[in-house]
Structure formats: structure tokens, C-alpha cells
Amino acid sequence: MADAGIDVTGTESPVVARTRLVPPRLRAETVDRPALVARRLTSPARLGVVTGPAGSGKSTLLAQCHAADPLGAWLSLERVDNDVVALWWSMIVALRTVIGDFGEAYRTRLLGGSGAVDEVVVSVCNELAERDTPIHLFLDDLHVVDNEKCRSSLHRFVLSLPDGVRVTAASRRLVPIPLGRVRANGDLVEVGASDLALSALEASQLLSSFDPSLDPAYRDVLVARTEGWPAGLYLAGLAVAQADDVGAFVAGFGGTDRDVADYLVGEVLESVSDGDRDFMVETSILSRLTGDLCDVVTGRSDGAETLARLERSNAFVIPLDRNARWYRYHHLFGELVADVLHRTRPADERLLHRRAFEWLRSHGEIADAIGHGLAAGETDAAADLLSGHWFLMMGSGRAQTARALVASFPPEDVAHHQPFAIAAASVNAGTGYSEAARRWLDVAENATHEGPRPDGMASNTSALAIIRAGVAPDGVDASLADSRTVLELEPSGSPARATAALFVGRSLVMRGDVDESTEYLEEVERGEWTNMRAYALAELSLGQLGRGDAERALTTANVARALMHDAGGDDLFMAATAHAAFALAAIDLGDERAARVALRAAQRPMAAAGQAMPLDATHTRLLLARAALSLGEAEIARGYLRDAQAVIDSISDVGVMWEQHAELMVQLEALEPGDDGAGDEEFTERELEVLALLPLPLTTKEIGEELFVSRNTIKTHLRRIYRKLNASSREEAVLIARDRGLIRASDDRQPSSG
Numbered sequence: 028m029a030d031a032g033i034d035v036t037g038t039e040s041p042v043v044a045r046t047r048l049v050p051p052r053l054r055a056e057t058v059d060r061p062a063l064v065a066r067r068l069t070s071p072a073r074l075g076v077v078t079g080p081a082g083s084g085k086s087t088l089l090a091q092c093h094a095a096d097p098l099g100a101w102l103s104l105e106r107v108d109n110d111v112v113a114l115w116w117s118m119i120v121a122l123r124t125v126i127g128d129f130g131e132a133y134r135t136r137l138l139g140g141s142g143a144v145d146e147v148v149v150s151v152c153n154e155l156a157e158r159d160t161p162i163h164l165f166l167d168d169l170h171v172v173d174n175e176k177c178r179s180s181l182h183r184f185v186l187s188l189p190d191g192v193r194v195t196a197a198s199r200r201l202v203p204i205p206l207g208r209v210r211a212n213g214d215l216v217e218v219g220a221s222d223l224a225l226s227a228l229e230a231s232q233l234l235s236s237f238d239p240s241l242d243p244a245y246r247d248v249l250v251a252r253t254e255g256w257p258a259g260l261y262l263a264g265l266a267v268a269q270a271d272d273v274g275a276f277v278a279g280f281g282g283t284d285r286d287v288a289d290y291l292v293g294e295v296l297e298s299v300s301d302g303d304r305d306f307m308v309e310t311s312i313l314s315r316l317t318g319d320l321c322d323v324v325t326g327r328s329d330g331a332e333t334l335a336r337l338e339r340s341n342a343f344v345i346p347l348d349r350n351a352r353w354y355r356y357h358h359l360f361g362e363l364v365a366d367v368l369h370r371t372r373p374a375d376e377r378l379l380h381r382r383a384f385e386w387l388r389s390h391g392e393i394a395d396a397i398g399h400g401l402a403a404g405e406t407d408a409a410a411d412l413l414s415g416h417w418f419l420m421m422g423s424g425r426a427q428t429a430r431a432l433v434a435s436f437p438p439e440d441v442a443h444h445q446p447f448a449i450a451a452a453s454v455n456a457g458t459g460y461s462e463a464a465r466r467w468l469d470v471a472e473n474a475t476h477e478g479p480r481p482d483g484m485a486s487n488t489s490a491l492a493i494i495r496a497g498v499a500p501d502g503v504d505a506s507l508a509d510s511r512t513v514l515e516l517e518p519s520g521s522p523a524r525a526t527a528a529l530f531v532g533r534s535l536v537m538r539g540d541v542d543e544s545t546e547y548l549e550e551v552e553r554g555e556w557t558n559m560r561a562y563a564l565a566e567l568s569l570g571q572l573g574r575g576d577a578e579r580a581l582t583t584a585n586v587a588r589a590l591m592h593d594a595g596g597d598d599l600f601m602a603a604t605a606h607a608a609f610a611l612a613a614i615d616l617g618d619e620r621a622a623r624v625a626l627r628a629a630q631r632p633m634a635a636a637g638q639a640m641p642l643d644a645t646h647t648r649l650l651l652a653r654a655a656l657s658l659g660e661a662e663i664a665r666g667y668l669r670d671a672q673a674v675i676d677s678i679s680d681v682g683v684m685w686e687q688h689a690e691l692m693v694q695l696e697a698l699e700p701g702d703d704g705a706g707d708e709e710f711t712e713r714e715l716e717v718l719a720l721l722p723l724p725l726t727t728k729e730i731g732e733e734l735f736v737s738r739n740t741i742k743t744h745l746r747r748i749y750r751k752l753n754a755s756s757r758e759e760a761v762l763i764a765r766d767r768g769l770i771r772a773s774d775d776r777q778p779s780s781g
Contacts, residue, residue: 047103047117048124049348050090050165073188073214075195076206079223084257085197088223089165092195096163100125103167103347105314107394110428111144111176112137118164119151125162129154142591142598142632148180149187156189169198174427178204185209224255233257237264238273245277258357296367306333307356308372311365312379312402314395315347316354323386324379377403388412393420397432406440414446415481417454429454438470445474445490446481452494456640461498468498484523489516493523496530499642502680506642507534525554529563537646537682541570561590562601568608569650577615584609588625600644603629607650614657626654626663633667642681645674649687656694657742664695690736694743708751710769717744719770721761 075092077085093099102121108114116137119130133150136143155162172178182204185194209215225233230250234241245267253259270276296304309325310316318331327333334354337344343360347353356364368376380403387396388408393416400409413432420429433451441447448471456464471494476487484490489512495501496509513527529551535544544566551563564587572580587605596602606629613622629651633644648667655664671688675681697711710718713734720730731741745757752767754760764770 047105047347048101048121049346050086050093050101050103050167072216073193074185074206074209075193075216075218077195077197077218077223078201079199079219084223084225085199086167087257088218089167089195089197092163093165098125098161099163099165101165101167104169104171106171107428109172109174109177110425110431111174111180112425113428114172114177115144115147115151115180119147121164122151122155122162126158126160129158136593142596142602144176144180145183146592146597148184152184152187152189155192159191161191161193163193163195166194166196169196170200176427223257225250225257225260226255230255230260233260234264234267237268241267241273245273248277296364303333303337306330307337307364308368309375309379311356311361311368312376312383312399314355314361316344316356317352320383320386324382326382381405384408394428394432398435401435406436407444410436410441410444410447411481414444414450415483417450418482427458430458430460442470443474445471445476445487448474449490449494450482452498456494456498461641464498465500468494468500483521485517485521489513489523492516493526493530496527496534497640499640499678502678503534503537503642503682503684504680506530507538510534525551525556525559529559532563533566533643533646534682536566536569537642537684539683541573545570557590557593558596558599558601561587561596561605564590565601565605565608568605568612572608572612572615577612581609581612581616584612598632600632600640600647603632603651604643604647606632607647607654610654611650611657614654619658622654623658623660626651626658626660630663641674641678642684645671645681645684649684649691652691652695653687656691656698659698659746661695661698664691664698668692668695690740694740697740697743697747710748710751714744714748714751715769717741718748718760718764721757721764722770 077088079085093101100121101124102117104114104117108117116134119134122129130147130151133147137147172181185204186208188194206215210217227247227250230253231243231246234246234249249260249263249267253263266276267273296307299307306321306325306327310321313320313324316330316334318334321330321334322328331352334344338346338354343357344354345357347355355361368379380399384396384399384403384405387399393412397409397412400406400412413429413436417429417433433454436447436451441451448467452464452467452471455461455467471491480487480490482490484493492509492512496506496513499506507530510527510530513523514531517523517527528547532544532547532551535541535547548563548567548570552560552567554560564583568580568583568587571577571583584605588602588609591597591599591602591605606625610622610625610629613619613625629647633648633651648671652664652667652671655661655667668688668691671684675685675688716734717730720733725733727741727745728738731738734741745760749755749760752760752763754763761770
């Protein structure tokens with residue numbers, strides 16, 4: 028399949044459009060199950076689930092339901108759909124087979140990454156409700172989807188299905204989404220393995236389609252020994268049709284499902300021509316088959332014709348598109364014929380995988396190609412392929428797929444491959460796996476690379492420097508130096524320059540050199556990478572706020588938030604940085620309600636951030652703690668400060684963040700919950716100092732300058748003073764304090780000039 032079925036230009040991948048949206052073709056000898064279909068899966072329940080072992084007829088049952096439903100949409104799921112972005116792209120493409128322009132307004136948001144999925148799921152449900160079309164979505168092979176984000180999004184989708192929309196799914200295992208609530212609401216119909224087993228009458232009909240003269244006694248034996256297992260009976264029927272001595276065949280038929288399948292495959296393979304048998308064995312390594320690919324793997328030139336002939340002869344070849352260009356083997360048959368290859372021709376496996384790797388690589392099938400490359404022992408070539416495509420995969424929302432591919436490589440086999448180690452460090456850092464990112468960074472620093480780099484970087488030095496700058500194991504100054512090295516070495520137009528400029532800007536901010544950072548952040552903001560532009564805008568907003576331009580800061584932060592949202596980056600920590608900047612600007616302008624909304628919005632991306640990019644995550648946590656303290660949210664602030672402390676303790680150089688953290692901890696300690704004794708509590712020395720300055724014509728910022736503390740610290744003291752005095756304003760606090768003798772008229776002095 029093309030890279031996850033997603034084309035970054037925004038169009039449907041041809042593979043998704045042609046090979047996965049059509050159910051298996053119903054054959055003349057397929058046993059119809061009208062009673063079961065009518066009684067169970069055609070009920071008005073919103074969700075139908077068919078579970079059973081391989082070869083139990085799940086797909087056939089679904090196909091019969093689909094054939095009877097004029098508004099049925101079909102999607103055959105594959106392992107590449109075990110990525111939440113790819114899954115929902117495929118779901119939308121399937122729905123478009125019924126409603127041609129479905130999802131047009133929002134589907135390309137998925138290209139921004141997994142952060143857009145929650146919004147897209149809501150949009151899908153809303154559009155289905157607005158269309159008011161009684162669609163029935165059929166999902167085959169749901170068991171391949173077990174990624175937690177995929178499960179969560181499917182669960183949300185099922186719980187939000189509008190009236191008239193139904194989903195029926197087939198899975199080898201229990202479906203990977205919680206069904207308790209759906210079951211309790213009476214919205215679930217379940218068909219299990221016992222329901223799928225053929226009755227004696229149904230089995231008799233199936234076997235008679237192969238040999239109408241088959242002795243009823245033989246039929247009964249086969250039904251009993253297969254316990255109604257549809258695939259076993261189908262295989263038995265094929266063998267019966269080819270057997271010279273049916274009685275002897277039936278007498279020797281038995282054993283476990285696997286034993287039965289092994290025996291029958293042997294019978295089938297021995298009954299076909301040598302050429303067809305070799306073809307099936309050699310192409311068993313492929314999850315999907317097309318003529319050109321089969322020709323490359325087998326060294327023949329009749330792949331398309333052979334596939335069509337095998338499909339017509341019911342040799343377990345299933346067409347995946349209406350044009351009969353792409354096929355797959357019946358899953359059980361494919362697994363078994365692959366076992367034949369492994370047992371009888373083990374020396375050929377690597378060669379066959381190598382041929383598949385070359386074809387898939389040249390046709391842009393990156394994920395499948397890498398799997399065959401590893402199976403072929405072409406570890407370096409597969410590592411080169413991943414090293415050259417990880418950046419595009421991460422940028423197009425395929426972060427989890429990229430990480431799964433990284434994890435598929437045995438670490439010891441790529442310890443020498445420096446570009447792969449850099450890719451692995453980057454992918455793990457970008458997906459929140461800090462320990463793995465640091466391990467791969469260590470590998471990259473101890474490996475070498477000669478010749479052109481597959482990732483397009485100008486040199487090994489700059490490639491290593493950009494990863495060190497992000498992972499930042501040695502702190503702010505080292506990250507700044509690494510970032511500047513990249514800017515010096517990478518030519519104009521290099522994609523690494525924008526990242527390096529961003530790291531320079533944020534490092535300067537962390538050192539306290541906010542004004543100097545502006546030049547670099549503005550360069551990033553003028554670039555094309557949306558996530559980095561948003562992060563730069565958030566930092567620019569903070570600089571504007573520090574210079575007293577809160578209104579402009581609010582606007583800039585809001586643009587940053589919109590960019591992250593439109594790019595599907597709501598789950599990335601850069602979105603939390605934008606929310607923090609917006610909240611702080613809103614607080615400065617007196618809009619606490621908007622600030623609280625932004626503070627809540629930041630919690631989700633920060634929960635997923637981990638410590639993979641520790642300096643950036645700590646910087647953002649301190650911003651959010653500052654906003655939380657200004658809003659009186661002590662518990663939220665305490666959590667962010669605790670997480671920030673872990674990084675500050677582990678990295679020797681965190682710039683001014685150490686001082687920022689210490690100041691925020693003072694504010695947190697001052698922000699204690701009130702009690703019924705408010706109004707009788709004693710004032711601290713610092714609170715009395717603040718109280719003495721309240722009668723003067725000083726702003727909050729100026730009071731902080733008088734006492735050499737930040738404006739936010741003064742705000743914390745003021746909140747505590749108001750509570751202790753039971754005052755609701757500065758003027759009221761001054762009056763009450765004078766009545767109680769806490770301040771005197773003589774305290775109404777001019778501020779100091781120093």
C-alpha cells in the first residue's frame with residue numbers, strides 16, 4: 028500500500044481508492060446465510076460485530092450484508108491503518124464511495140498529524156447527521172487496529188453515531204474498543220464463532236456445490252470433524268473434487284484446525300500445475316498482489332494472467348478492486364502457503380523478499396518496502412530508506428508509523444548506521460520517548476557516515492548538531508551553540524535551517540536574551556513549516572507582552588493557536604506554548620475567563636509531551652505555571668512546577684529557568700487556600716510592604732520594581748491581601764487597612780527614585 032494510504036497532495040491514494048473499498052466477491056458456491064443476516068445483522072442496532080477465527084466466514088457474511096444494502100460503504104482494514112491518521116483518512120475515503128464529496132471541508136487537516144483526529148471525528152459525525160443519509164459502514168479485519176489512539180477514536184465515533192448511521196465490523200478477536208456502554212444501550216448486535224459455524228444443512232449445500240453426488244454420510248463426517256468451520260469445509264470441498272478415492276480422503280480427514288489446514292493445502296497445492304504452485308509459494312511473502320509486483324518476485328511475466336486465472340478457479344485469491352488489478356490471498360491460505368515456503372524452500376525467502384523490496388521501494392511503498400528489506404537481510408538499504416523519509420512521514424502526520432518502523436529494526440543491526448540513529452532519535456523525541464531518543468543520540472554520536480546523506484543534510488556535523496539541539500542533553504548554552512553550528516553549515520533552502528533558527532531563538536529566550544531572540548523567531552515565522560511558525564509566534568507574543576504590548580501579544584498568540592489547530596497540532600507541546608502565551612496576555616488585559624479556557628486547552632498537549640525535548644517542555648510548563656498562579660489555580664501550577672523541577676535537577680544549564688522556577692515556587696507557597704478565618708490572619712512582612720505601597724499612584728508592575736519582584740508575584744500578594752482583609756478592590760483594601768492601623772496616612776509617600 029502507498030505510504031499509509033495518504034498522499035500529501037491531499038488526494039486519495041490509488042491503493043486506498045481501488046483495493047480496499049470493495050468487499051470480497053461473492054461466489055456461486057458461497058453458502059448464503061439469509062436467516063442469520065436478516066435476524067441479526069440487519070437489525071436496527073447502530074453497531075454490529077462479527078468475531079471468529081480465520082476462515083470462519085466473517086468477510087463473506089459482511090459482503091452479503093453489504094450486497095443487500097444500497098447505501099453500504101466498505102473498508103478492508105490493513106496493518107497500515109493501525110495509525111490514527113491513516114485510519115481516519117481511509118474511513119473518510121470509504122464514506123466518499125457513498126457520498127462523493129464527504130469530508131471535503133476538513134479531511135486534509137489529517138495531514139497535519141494525530142492532533143487533528145479528535146476534531147475530524149467530531150466533524151465526521153456532524154456531517155453524517157447533517158447529511159441525513161442512512162449510511163451503513165462495513166469494516167473488515169478490524170482486529171488489525173489495536174493502537175490506543177485508534178481504539179479511542181473509534182470508540183468516540185461509535186458512541187456519537189447519529190440516527191440512521193450504522194457500523195458493522197468483522198474481527199478475528201474481540202473488537203479493540205469498549206462495548207459496554209453500547210451493549211447496555213441496546214445498540215449492539217454480536218455474532219460470534221458459534222453463530223458463524225455452518226449448520227448441517229448449510230454445510231451440505233456448500234459441499235454439494237463441489238460434488239453434487241457426494242455421499243450424505245461423507246458429508247456428515249466432514250461437518251462433524253470440522254465442527255462447521257467454513258474454511259475447513261471449503262478446503263474439504265476442493266479436496267473432495269480432486270480426490271481419486273473420496274472414501275479414503277474422508278476417512279483420513281481430521282485433527283486440529285491447523286493440521287486440517289496443512290493437510291488440505293497440501294492436497295490443493297498438489298492438485299494444481301507446477302507453475303501455479305510455484306507462483307503461489309513464491310508470492311506468499313506478499314500481503315497484496317498485483318501483476319507487476321508478482322512478475323518481479325517470481326521472475327515471470329504472466330503475473331496478472333495467473334492471478335486472474337487463480338481467482339476464477341477459486342484458488343483462495345481474492346480481488347481487491349473492481350478492475351481486478353490488486354488481489355490478496357485468503358488470509359488463512361496465505362499464512363499456510365507461506366509456511367510451505369519457509370519449510371521447503373528457506374534458501375529462497377531472502378531473494379524473494381529482496382525482489383519485493385526493490386519494487387516496493389521504487390513505487391513509493393515505503394512502509395511495506397522496509398518490512399521486506401529487513402526480511403531480505405537488506406538492513407542498511409532499509410535503514411537508508413527510512414532515513415530518507417522519516418522527516419516527510421513526521422511532517423505529514425505519520426509519527427506513529429515512523430516510530431513503529433524505527434522499532435522494527437533490531438538495534439544491534441543498525442548501531443553503525445548514523446543517519447538511521449539520527450532518524451530514530453528524532454522520531455522518538457518527536458513522539459515523547461525521551462529515553463529512547465537519548466539512547467539513539469548516543470548511538471549517532473559514536474557512529475560515522477561517509478558519502479551523501481539520505482536525509483538531505485549537508486554534513487554529519489550539522490545532522491548531529493540539530494538533534495543535540497533538540498534533545499539538549501547538555502543544556503541551554505550547548506543547544507544554542509549546536510543550533511548556530513547548523514545555521515553556519517546548512518545552505519540556504521535546507522529544511523534544517525528553520526529548525527535551527529527556532530532553536531537559536533528559544534535558547535536565547537531561555538537565557539533571558541529576549542530582544543536578541545526576535546530576529547531568529549521572526550525568520551522562522553516567515554517560513555513554511557506551520558508547527559515551527561506557531562512556536563515562534565508564541566515566543567514573539569511573550570516578548571511583546573514583556574514590552575508592555577498586551578493587546579498585540581494576545582493577537583499574536585491567537586494566530587499561533589489557530590496555526591496549530593489548522594495543522595492538526597493540538598496534541599503537540601507547541602500548541603501548549605501558544606495557549607500559555609495567550610493566557611498570560613489575557614490575564615494582563617483582565618480577561619480571566621479567556622485565560623482559564625486557554626489554560627485548560629494546554630493540559631492535553633502537555634500531558635503527552637513527556638520530557639523528550641526537555642528544555643522546550645520545561646519552558647512551556649513554567650509559562651503555564653505562571654498563568655495558573657495568576658488565576659489562583661494552585662494545584663495546576665504545582666503539577667507543572669513539579670515536572671519542571673525534574674528537568675531542572677537533571678540538566679546543569681537551564682538558563683534563567685532556574686530563577687523563574689524558584690520565583691514561581693515562592694508564589695505557589697504564598698497562594699494557600701483560604702479558610703473561615705479570613706480577615707483575622709496575620710500579614711507577612713512582604714505583604715505589609717506591598718500594603719504600604721497600595722495608597723501610592725503605582726501600577727502593579729511599578730510596585731514589583733520597587734520591591735524587586737515580578738508583577739505576577741505582586742499579583743499573588745495582592746490576592747492574598749484582599750482575602751485577608753475581605754476586600755474586593757485596591758481602594759477598599761486601603762480603607763480597611765487604614766481602619767485597622769495597618770497603614771498610616773504618612774505612608775502615602777512618593778515612590779523611591781532608585
